[in-house]
Amino acid sequence: MPREAEPSLNEKQFVLQALQDSIRLDGRELEQYRPLELTFGDQYGVADVTLGKTRVLAKASAELTVPYADRPLDGIFNIATELSPMTSPAFEVNRPTETEVLISRLLEKTVRRSGALDTESLCLVAGQKCWSIRVDVHVLSHDGNLIDAACFAVVAALRHFRKPDTSMEGGVLTVYTPAEREPVPLSWLHSPFCVTWSFFGEDGDIAVLDATWMEEQVSSGSCTISLNKHGEICQIAKLGGVPVEAVSLLQCTNVALIKAKDMSSKLDRWLTEDAKRRDKGGLLAELSAENDRVPDI
Amino acid sequence: MTVTAAPEAALGVLPRADGSAKYSYAGYTVTASVNGPIEAQRRDEHPYEAHVDVIVRPAAGVGATRERHLESILQSSLTQIILVKNFPRSLIQIVLQVEDTPENDYVNTKLVQASLDFAIMPALFQTAVLALLSAGVPMRATATATAVALVSQDGSKTSVVDPSPRDVEIAQSVHVLAFTSQDELLLAESEGDFTVKEWDEVYETAKQVCCRPVPTKEGMEMVLDDEHTSGPDLRHFLRSTMEQKVASDLHWK
Amino acid sequence: MPLDTSTYGLALLRVDGRRWNELRRIHAQIRTQAAADGSSYLEMGHTKVMCVVTGPSEPGPRRGAAGGAAGGGGGAGGQSKDAEVVVNIVIAGFSSVDRKRRGRGDKRTLEMQSTLANTLAATLHTHLFPHSQINISLHVLSQDGSLLAALINAATLACVDAGIPMTDYVTACTAGSTSTYAANDEGADPLLDLNHQEEQELPGLTVATLGDSDRVVALVCESRVQISRLEGMLAVGVDGCKQVREILDQVIKAQGQKMILEGTVDKGTGLNDMDLD
Numbered sequence: 001m002p003r004e005a006e007p008s009l010n011e012k013q014f015v016l017q018a019l020q021d022s023i024r025l026d027g028r029e030l031e032q033y034r035p036l037e038l039t040f041g042d043q044y045g046v047a048d049v050t051l052g053k054t055r056v057l058a059k060a061s062a063e064l065t066v067p068y069a070d071r072p073l074d075g076i077f078n079i080a081t082e083l084s085p086m087t088s089p090a091f092e093v094n095r096p097t098e099t100e101v102l103i104s105r106l107l108e109k110t111v112r113r114s115g116a117l118d119t120e121s122l123c124l125v126a127g128q129k130c131w132s133i134r135v136d137v138h139v140l141s142h143d144g145n146l147i148d149a150a151c152f153a154v155v156a157a158l159r160h161f162r163k164p165d166t167s168m169e170g171g172v173l174t175v176y177t178p179a180e181r182e183p184v185p186l187s188w189l190h191s192p193f194c195v196t197w198s199f200f201g202e203d204g205d206i207a208v209l210d211a212t213w214m215e216e217q218v219s220s221g222s223c224t225i226s227l228n229k230h231g232e233i234c235q236i237a238k239l240g241g242v243p244v245e246a247v248s249l250l251q252c253t254n255v256a257l258i259k260a261k262d263m264s265s266k267l268d269r270w271l272t273e274d275a276k277r278r279d280k281g282g283l284l285a286e287l288s289a290e291n292d293r294v295p296d297i
Numbered sequence: 298m299t300v301t302a303a304p305e306a307a308l309g310v311l312p313r314a315d316g317s318a319k320y321s322y323a324g325y326t327v328t329a330s331v332n333g334p335i336e337a338q339r340r341d342e343h344p345y346e347a348h349v350d351v352i353v354r355p356a357a358g359v360g361a362t363r364e365r366h367l368e369s370i371l372q373s374s375l376t377q378i379i380l381v382k383n384f385p386r387s388l389i390q391i392v393l394q395v396e397d398t399p400e401n402d403y404v405n406t407k408l409v410q411a412s413l414d415f416a417i418m419p420a421l422f423q424t425a426v427l428a429l430l431s432a433g434v435p436m437r438a439t440a441t442a443t444a445v446a447l448v449s450q451d452g453s454k455t456s457v458v459d460p461s462p463r464d465v466e467i468a469q470s471v472h473v474l475a476f477t478s479q480d481e482l483l484l485a486e487s488e489g490d491f492t493v494k495e496w497d498e499v500y501e502t503a504k505q506v507c508c509r510p511v512p513t514k515e516g517m518e519m520v521l522d523d524e525h526t527s528g529p530d531l532r533h534f535l536r537s538t539m540e541q542k543v544a545s546d547l548h549w550k
Numbered sequence: 551m552p553l554d555t556s557t558y559g560l561a562l563l564r565v566d567g568r569r570w571n572e573l574r575r576i577h578a579q580i581r582t583q584a585a586a587d588g589s590s591y592l593e594m595g596h597t598k599v600m601c602v603v604t605g606p607s608e609p610g611p612r613r614g615a616a617g618g619a620a621g622g623g624g625g626a627g628g629q630s631k632d633a634e635v636v637v638n639i640v641i642a643g644f645s646s647v648d649r650k651r652r653g654r655g656d657k658r659t660l661e662m663q664s665t666l667a668n669t670l671a672a673t674l675h676t677h678l679f680p681h682s683q684i685n686i687s688l689h690v691l692s693q694d695g696s697l698l699a700a701l702i703n704a705a706t707l708a709c710v711d712a713g714i715p716m717t718d719y720v721t722a723c724t725a726g727s728t729s730t731y732a733a734n735d736e737g738a739d740p741l742l743d744l745n746h747q748e749e750q751e752l753p754g755l756t757v758a759t760l761g762d763s764d765r766v767v768a769l770v771c772e773s774r775v776q777i778s779r780l781e782g783m784l785a786v787g788v789d790g791c792k793q794v795r796e797i798l799d800q801v802i803k804a805q806g807q808k809m810i811l812e813g814t815v816d817k818g819t820g821l822n823d824m825d826l827d
Contacts (some may be wrong), residue, residue: 041326041397046356048396053312057396061357084354086314086330088390093352110656114774136357138394141311178400203807205389206764221672223769233780236755236771239661240668243765246788250781257777 004090012218019200023216026052031255036149036266038156041276044183045161052107052212053143058133058153060161065173067123067130077120079107087139099146106147107239110192110226111154114234121187124166124173130279131201133186144212147224150289151194153194156267159175159188160274192234193263195256196224204242208250209259223249225256229264304423304534316432316501318424323459324399325420329428347384349376352392353421364499374475374484380435389434393421395478399462415488416444416465418473423483423531430539440474440483441507441531445499447491454495456502468533472496474503479487479530507531557729562739565747566595569819571786573723573793575745578703578801580711588712592704595745596694599701601708602687606633606679633679637666639688639701646693646746662698666705669758669768673706675715694725695746698756698770703794710802718761721794722768725787727752727779738779740786741766753779757787762795764788 007015022030028282034052041048045060067074081104083091087168091097124130135157136151162183165176198211198219211219221241226234233253238244304322310315312331322328335349341348353364353371371393379389398417429436446460446468446487453508457464465471477483488495509530558564568574574595583589588603612818643649644818651657666686674684686708688701699722706720726741726748744754753775758768775783809815 043397043400046397059356083390085352086394089332089335089390098664102664103659105657105661107762109772130505134357140394143313217597231777233771233775233777236769238766238769239665240671240672240768243760243767246764246766249769250784253777253780283482
């Protein structure tokens with residue numbers, strides 16, 4: 001497959017020198033995100049996130065399956081991240097690159113291992129029936145900071161998602177189709193967000209948030225911190241790269257918390273707006289009054 | 298019950314691809330990116346013409362044989378309209394990302410193994426053509442596609458243009474046809490059982506949808522107005538989408 | 551099997567009898583394999599790893615997954631002006647209690663490989679060896695927590711043995727905290743060098759620093775922890791790295807002395823080589 005063209009020496013030097021003077025090519029502050037936007041699809045559980053020119057689509061889906069034998073009380077929750085050639089022709093189908101592996105590991109650690117989704121609530125009949133929740137992450141356009149955008153999209157899609165309603169009566173499990181009963185939201189425990197710092201220069205003393213693809217290519221290291229708005233760190237990943245003073249890393253974490261809180265309130269607002277849009281004439285509230293379990297996380 | 302909403306499309310939605318388009322119609326939303334002509338891998342390289350690579354990615358789940366089947370159909374028909382001989386030893390890569398498919402409220406979907414509906418074909422095809430136009434890949438003709446389902450109701454069969462998933466489920470046969478802008482039949486794929494006579498009917502219906510003459514002059518515009526037709530005027534739609542894009546690109550002139 | 555942390559509050563002793571700021575026994579050797587360019591063997595408690603370094607040498611045939619040239623990543627392909635660091639980790643089936651087989655495509659291993667490659671690429675003077683490749687292969691013989699830290703330490707030793715110029719030692723160790731994420735108790739102590747049991751139950755992180763400084767090359771935290779805990783854990787971790795550096799330095803110096811005594815290297819040239827760059 002054709003390889004991605006590297007930026008020329010001139011370009012690299014230009015970006016770096018501008019950063020030395022705290023100037024970014026797009027005129028942002030060093031700690032400023034590009035405009036983050038989110039649109040929900042017509043269906044439940046489709047989130048389309050744009051962060052500048054980076055665009056990620058996440059789709060959540062549910063299916064009834066048999067739980068794993070070693071975890072009979074847990075449902076199944078998976079995040080699939082496959083970078084298609086749409087992202088860049090350098091990515092090939094069915095051949096994961098290092099970038100892809102790292103993104104999927106980060107998302108897994110941030111969302112799955114931090115227990116954002118209550119997997120026990122997905123179990124319907126112990127050892128026999130459970131929901132398998134799957135989130136597919138599609139990167140439509142890559143202009144840097146894929147991780148933050150993808151994480152936001154995954155969290156948004158899962159919180160927007162509704163799975164079919166079920167009931168147990170006398171040992172008989174009934175799954176209702178959307179036409180019979182309004183689907184119900186997942187039981188969601190907390191919303192983690194990724195914040196990625198990029199470091200520049202020999203000493204890594206310039207730290208920049210939300211790097212573009214050009215900046216990512218000239219950066220000498222990066223650190224992704226995942227937090228929720230309660231100030232809990234879910235994951236930190238500084239996988240090598242330029243050495244950075246421990247103190248500045250702590251500072252980065254504190255700024256990341258502010259950004260995570262910011263993203264959290266943005267997502268909350270978008271979710272309520274979308275709920276209002278769907279809830280024309282209060283009909284939905286009437287139908288789903290029984291399942292009024294929207295978590296206020 | 299034909300979906301009444303008009304098709305919608307946007308060109309150049311992805312900043313980094315050579316060409317891209319987003320198309321939504323009848324509940325299907327597809328985004329396509331086209332990169333090309335680019336360097337082909339050794340195994341795909343053809344000494345005399347460009348290799349057209351089509352990748353269909355379902356919204357949820359991993360693609361399987363069904364997607365590969367759709368890919369191969371699209372690949373062979375798109376190779377026909379792209380001027381592949383102009384770019385020997387290169388690759389034209391078309392990635393079709395399905396974003397939304399109409400939901401069937403009466404069935405709970407199975408998703409781990411995604412299996413795309415046959416009825417998505419026209420949406421995929423149309424998006425691919427739009428994206429190719431947006432990328433400026435030379436083509437001998439543009440093309441339009443539609444799906445027709447034959448549903449038997451009370452003993453008599455009626456043809457449904459752009460069937461919903463529910464229609465597809467109860468249909469006797471589903472047909473996907475594509476026509477070039479020279480009114481030539483480019484693609485005909487069928488599923489289900491039907492007679493030759495029925496196919497002729499389907500052909501006429503599809504041709505009506507795909508090949509309505511574009512009103513070129515103001516005067517003769519509404520000639521077809523009284524004619525009872527189902528479905529949108531795809532060819533006109535294709536043209537106006539391109540016109541809009543060109544107009545917005547050249548607004549500074 | 552929950553770890554009984556209740557006794558810690560009473561005696562301030564951990565399950566294996568250590569205090570909060572004590573490392574486990576570190577035993578290290580270099581030049582363990584005569585045939586390799588550089589090699590080392592390292593034990594941190596019951597975590598045992600072996601490392602072999604080949605190179606810098608001519609790059610072999612391209613490999614798909616490990617290279618990572620496509621979307622950016624460690625070292626770019628063969629024609630770049632820096633040497634590419636390729637890391638391969640093999641976790642033996644018998645290394646842990648639950649003999650779980652991990653395939654080559656295991657994402658956790660791939661992530662560790664890329665972490666190691668990027669960590670070492672930042673420290674080794676790869677610009678001195680254009681168009682070449684440094685192969686580092688690590689074998690995990692026994693696991694008892696702090697695996698990533700042990701791998702980094704072993705790789706550092708092996709690179710020193712291979713004589714690849716580098717800025718300084720990269721040393722790593724883990725740090726944890728006695729509080730679980732839910733309990734926001736102020737009295738929680740940070741812990742140094744977690745073993746497997748502690749790693750399972752308590753929040754922890756792996757930190758790797760460069761030489762004697764406070765500069766962090768790698769920082770990996772995979773558990774949920776209050777942000778206020780981070781500072782204490784990081785401080786203890788960085789301090790632990792300095793202790794590890796001392797130990798590794800002694801190992802290297804002892805080996806150097808031994809080699810001079812044996813007459814394997816000349817005293818003068820050997821020392822000059824050390825001081826270079």
